Amino acid sequence: MSQRNKAVYxxxxxxxxxxxxAVIDAAGHLIGRAVKKSGTDFSSTAKVCLDAALQMADAATDDVAGALSTGYGRGNARFITEENKTEIGCxxxxxxxxxxxxxxxxxxxxxxxxxVKIDGSGQRTSFKMNRKCAAGTGAFLEEMASRLDVPLEEMNGIARRSEHMIKLGSYCxxxxxxxxxxNIRQGKNVADIVKxxxxxxxxxxxxxxxxxEKVVMSGGVVANNPFxxxxxxELIQRPVFVSEYPQFVGAVGAALYAREAAGH
Amino acid sequence: MADEVQVPRKKIQATDLMNEIMAAYFYDLNEAAISASRKVAWCTSVGPAELLRAMGFAVYFPENHGALLGASRMATDMIPAANAIGYSPDICSYLTSDIGAFLRKTTPLSKAYPGIQSVPKADVLVFNTNQCRDVQDWFAWYGREWGVPSIGITSPRNIGEVTEIHIDDVARQTEALIPKLEAVAGSRLDMEKLRETVRLSRECTELWNKVLATATAKPAPITFFDGTIQMGPAVVLRGTQQAVDYYRVLLAELEQRVRGGIAAVEHETARIYWEGMPVWGRLRQNSELFARLGACVLASTYCSSWVFPSLDPQDPIRSMAKAYLELFIVRTDQYKEKYLQDMIEHFAVDGIVYHDAKTCPNNSNCRYGLPQRLEAKTGIPSLVLSGDLNDMRCVSDEQTKINVEAFVEQLVEGR
Structure with a gap:
């Protein structure tokens, strides 16, 4: 641990x-974070993100009192930890x-x-994942952005300009x-299609x-598209809650598990 | 949860004997088909096998061949051949892989049993639609191919209580098969032989049930994955002395394991029930996935489908009809719900995994809200895995892994 004696997870x-x-302190506050395209070398990307997140947290590798990985490539973080949990758990x-x-x-x-459903004591009671199909995922949005020839990051702003939504019938x-x-062929408004x-x-x-009753949303698609x-x-007719950094919820969960394993 | 940890598999010693019995069975079938010394009858897994055996037929079960195609990972390559002649990728992948393999002139039997060139040509095909309509269409294809009769029982389905009306129906249909089968066999049915076959079949299935019941022990001495292999004789040799003798040996070994506290899965931390078809092409992979997590999949409806307590040698045909109707797959969701609730209690399970098999709607019992109802009633969590019995194009290994790991994590953390 460095002279700053700052335990981070x-x-x-x-x-x-x-x-x-995500880098959290002993109190569970998110003090450092970084995100990058996973690319083809998961370990290398994770290292780059770790360095950036530690830098943001003003911490060094020596300050890391615990680490845990999650996600599809959770086996690729062995340069810092052997411990991992499922993303659902995190x-x-x-x-x-x-x-x-x-x-x-x-x-x-x-x-x-x-x-994922959680009861009042924090115990996970059930979870569901989409079936092996891209419908309703970020991959679906990417494909549609490509078809519409609009940048993915502009989809959110475009949707907000829509006045008449065009419903898509298929789930494929x-x-x-x-x-x-x-719809493009028929000259329909792109904003309405995006919506x-x-x-x-x-x-x-x-x-x-x-x-x-209480619904929370997270994930990269949510972070990039608050729409x-x-x-x-609007559809479920009640408020939907989002944490400050919805893309980092899984990473924060992993850090919390690491903190717990370290005795906090 | 280190991904790379290898889990030692505990071999059931009786398996060597089972392999000998199964080899003898397939060579005998092959001999019957090649030499024409005996007539060959194809039979669906819970078709009137006792009747066929008593009439002297060499009895072949193509669903067992379907499972072999799946377990040998040949199935997915065979299915397109059947798709190309009009058999949809959405229908039973036993059917499509089996017909595909026939069209491509190949069989996993050749590798397992050197000298066997093909599946045995049938003299008659005998189905029972108690499990699904696909078996009838499957046999009809071979019937046309070989110009042999495809006959059988069109069973009532989705029934709650099995009534005398249902039994009358199936018993009469079974009786109606007899003259047709006698015409093929060239001999008359000997009722004493049928009684004896039914007696042996009942004894076999009772022993098999006792084998499965050893998994009520904590830790369980046998897994569902072991069961899918060990059930071979109950499927293809029920009604014979060999099957009875084999299950006595297997039962003794498992009872010994129970006495010694020997676990099928080391450090059994979660006890899981499997509902639905096995994923034949991922049998070993799934077995190791659960074992690595300390989860023992110890019981299943599938393996229990070859237990026929109603068989009665004093009333062979009616009792056969009753036994074939009492099967889980023939029953209503209301019955299935109660059955699963009893199994949860009997085996003291912590969670249920439902396999939603893409091409097997009749044996995917998670499509009409049953898991939700059962979970609400029992509080036992459940997981639905999307996959298939034989078509591995419908299986996502990563999705399976994430789901299973998260489910076991949930069960363990929930304590």
Whole structure:
């Protein structure tokens, strides 16, 4: 440990699309974070993110009192830790940390969606993942952005300009793409199509399970597209809660597990 | 949860004997088909096997061949051949892989049993639609291919209580098969032989049930994955003395394990029930996945499907009809829910895994809200795994891994 004697805990969420690293202090506050495309070398990306997150936390590697990995590439963090948990477990851990009451977490990631339910004591009671299909995931949004020839990061702003949503009927990504093309051919407003694309994502997620009263959303898609949170709230007719850094919820959960293992 | 940890597999010693019995069975079938010394009857897994055996047929079970295609990982390569002649990728992948393998002139039997060139050509195909309609269409294809009769029982399905009306129906259909089978066999049915076959079949399935019941012990001495292998004689040799003798040996070994506290899965931390078809192409992988997590999948509806307590040698045909109707797969969701609730208690399980097999809707019991109802009633958590019995194109290994790991994590943390 460095002279600063600052114990920090690291969570590495190595997702199929993005790698997120969270650094928390002993009180569980998020003090450092970094995100990067996972690319093809998961370990190298995780190292780069770890360095950046530690730097942001004003901490050094020696200050790391515990680390744990999660996500698709959780086996690729052995340069710092052998310990890992599932992303579902980590989402539940952090979800309860931020919202200590019965909640349903809706996490929309690059390749999969998850609905995780937690009771009032923080115990996970159930979870659901999307079936082996891209519908309702970040991959679906990427495909639709490509078909519409709009940058992915602009989808959120474009959707907000829509006045008349165009609903997509299919839950198959390929069939939806055909529907999008048909709407383009008919000269429909792109903003209305984009809104329909977001609507399709939410519909796919909402059909996975029932929701409890309090709903929390997380994941990269949510972080980059707050429009999807507003639309979900409208569809379920109640507020939807989001932590400050929704993309880092899994990584924070991993860091919390590391902190717990260290005796905190 | 280190990914790379290898889990030692505990071999059941009786397996060597089982392999000998199974080899003898397949060579005998092959001999019957090649030499035409005996007539060959194909039979669905819970078709009237006792009747066929009593009439002297060499009895072959193509669903067992389907499982072999899956377990040998040949199935996925065979299925497209059947798809190409109009058999949809959405229908039973036993059917499509089996017909595909036939079209490609290959069989896993050749590798397992040198000298066997093909599946035995049938003289008659006998189905029972108690499990699904696909078996009838499957046999119809071979019937056309070989120009042999495809006959059988069209069973009532989705029934709650098994009534005398249902039993009358199936018993009459079974009786109606007899003259047709006698015409193929060239001999008359000997009722005494049928009684004896039914007696042996009942004894076999009772012993098999006792084998499965050893998993009520903590720790369990046998897993579901072991069971899918060990059930071979109960499937293909029920009604014979060999099957009875084998299960006595297996039962003795497992009872010895129970007495010695020998666990099938070291450090058994979670006890899990498997509902639905096995994923044949991932049998070993799934076995190791659960074992690595200290989770013992110790019981299943699938393996218990070859238990027929109603078989009665004094009333062979009606009792066969009753036994074939009492199967889990033939029953309503209401019955299934109660059955699963009893199994949860009997085996003291912590969680249930439902396999939603893409091509087997009739044996995927998670599509009409049953897991949700059962969980609400018992508080036992459940997980639905999407996959398939034989078509590995429908299986996502990573999704399976994440789901299983998260589920076991949930069960352990919930204590």
């Amino acid at each position: 690291v969570g590495l969420d190595i997702g199929s699309s993005r790698t997120k690293v 989402l539940a851990k952090a979800g309860y940390h931020y919202f200590p009451e019965p909640i349903t977490i809706i996490d929309i990631g690059g390749q999969d969606n998850k609905i 990504t390929v069939f939806s793409a055909t529907e999008v093309l048909d 329909g694309v977001f609507h399709s994502v939410i519909k796919r997620v909402l059909e996975m399970d029932l929701l409890t 999807i949170v507003d639309m979900t709230a």
